[in-house]
Amino acid sequence: DGGSPEGLLVAPAQDPFHFADGSLTRSAAWPQIVRPRPVLAMAEIDAQAAGLVDRGRAVVEGPGGSVEVEVAAGSTQRPGQARISAAFAEVRDMFGWTWDGRRPGEPVRARVRQA
Numbered sequence: 001d002g003g004s005p006e007g008l009l010v011a012p013a014q015d016p017f018h019f020a021d022g023s024l025t026r027s028a029a030w031p032q033i034v035r036p037r038p039v040l041a042m043a044e045i046d047a048q049a050a051g052l053v054d055r056g057r058a059v060v061e062g063p064g065g066s067v068e069v070e071v072a073a074g075s076t077q078r079p080g081q082a083r084i085s086a087a088f089a090e091v092r093d094m095f096g097w098t099w100d101g102r103r104p105g106e107p108v109r110a111r112v113r114q115a
Contacts, residue, residue, distance in 0.1 A: 008046060010060065011107035012086030012095065038091045040069040040112065042082040047073035050112050057115035060084065062108050064096025068115050082112070 040060060042052075052058050054073040059066050067090045077083065084091055097104045 007109045007111040008082045010082045010110040013083035038069045038085040038088045040084045041072045043077045043079040044073045045079050059115050060110050062094040062110040064093050067094045
């Protein structure tokens with residue numbers, strides 16, 4: 001169920017394979033081979049609560065839509081918080097950022113479920 005009733009607090013993260021907004025690396029072949037889809041880094045306890053497993057697939061539903069991601073569950077992420085690769089356009093859309101509302105780069109509350 002994405003942790004709490006309000007969902008996880010999800011923040012954008014830099015991706016070591018797709019730098020900046022991904023506009024340059026998305027058209028190159030090697031980043032697509034190494035990292036073909038966004039990754040959601042989340043706490044193991046949140047993954048278990050949502051029925052997710054490390055390296056499994058999940059859907060993140062935010063204010064601007066939804067995106068399918070690969071799960072990276074571990075002990076380095078705080079429970080209730082998550083990070084997602086922001087180099088993918090579909091991830092940026094999920095945040096629902098607008099110039100007159102939520103500013104680009106701000107974390108959002110999002111639901112996380114099995115894909």
